[in-house]
Amino acid sequence: MALKIYGIAASRAFRPLWAAEELGIPYEHVRLHYNDPSLKEAPFRGINPNGTVPAIDDGGLVLFESLATTLHLARTRPEGGLWPADEAGHSQVLQWTLWAATEAEPLARQWFHHTTFLPPEARRPELAEAALGQLQARLRVLDEHLARQPHLVGEHFTVADLNVAAVLQRLADLGGEACHHAMAWHRRCWSRPAAQRALALRQAA
Numbered sequence: 723m724a725l726k727i728y729g730i731a732a733s734r735a736f737r738p739l740w741a742a743e744e745l746g747i748p749y750e751h752v753r754l755h756y757n758d759p760s761l762k763e764a765p766f767r768g769i770n771p772n773g774t775v776p777a778i779d780d781g782g783l784v785l786f787e788s789l790a791t792t793l794h795l796a797r798t799r800p801e802g803g804l805w806p807a808d809e810a811g812h813s814q815v816l817q818w819t820l821w822a823a824t825e826a827e828p829l830a831r832q833w834f835h836h837t838t839f840l841p842p843e844a845r846r847p848e849l850a851e852a853a854l855g856q857l858q859a860r861l862r863v864l865d866e867h868l869a870r871q872p873h874l875v876g877e878h879f880t881v882a883d884l885n886v887a888a889v890l891q892r893l894a895d896l897g898g899e900a901c902h903h904a905m906a907w908h909r910r911c912w913s914r915p916a917a918q919r920a921l922a923l924r925q926a927a
């Protein structure tokens with residue numbers, strides 16, 4: 723198989739899995755858990771020297787960073803419809819992806835860790851609260867943009883929508899309920915058949 727995706731679907735590997743499902747690319751799914759000690763050793767270190775998932779191997783090109791993997795898959799299969807046709811659209815895809823990675827994900831992660839992921843004794847509710855407070859201004863930016871157009875870039879669903887919706891998977895819990903346009907967009911993204919197929923992989927894992 724030309725494309726390999728490393729990482730269980732209940733990890734950020736969900737992102738390239740969703741992209742591959744959208745694009746209709748056949749792939750081999752290597753279901754490595756993020757707690758698997760083999761992530762920190764050879765040979766996996768040769769695939770992702772960070773010792774984390776996801777990583778992909780696309781016909782010999784090996785990449786890490788989940789959002790870079792989705793950009794790569796979308797860009798190299800423009801016929802799949804996730805990559806805009808024009809230069810302005812390419813730049814806007816990068817803008818929203820970097821926004822997701824730098825403005826949204828660190829805060830969403832801080833909230834998730836201190837409400838859910840860490841063992842209860844290690845959680846600090848004040849850090850969860852602070853993250854939620856800082857996220858509200860970012861979510862207003864998203865909501866105002868989506869009040870003007872149904873997708874983040876251009877007329878159609880693109881990899882920008884996939885990346886931002888995936889990073890903000892728990893939008894409703896993150897204070898998104900007040901952002902009606904963003905919530906409606908989020909529901910549209912997550913109800914796509916490809917997103918549902920990728921979600922089903924979580925159940926299978």
Ligand SMILES: N[C@@H](CCC(=O)N[C@@H](CS)C(=O)NCC(=O)O)C(=O)O
Binds near residue numbers: 775786788
């Ligand atoms: N920025 C990286 C983060 C990768 C990451 O932290 N992955 C988690 C799973 S979602 C992991 O493998 N954690 C294991 C560890 O940190 O040891 C990306 O988006 O790919």
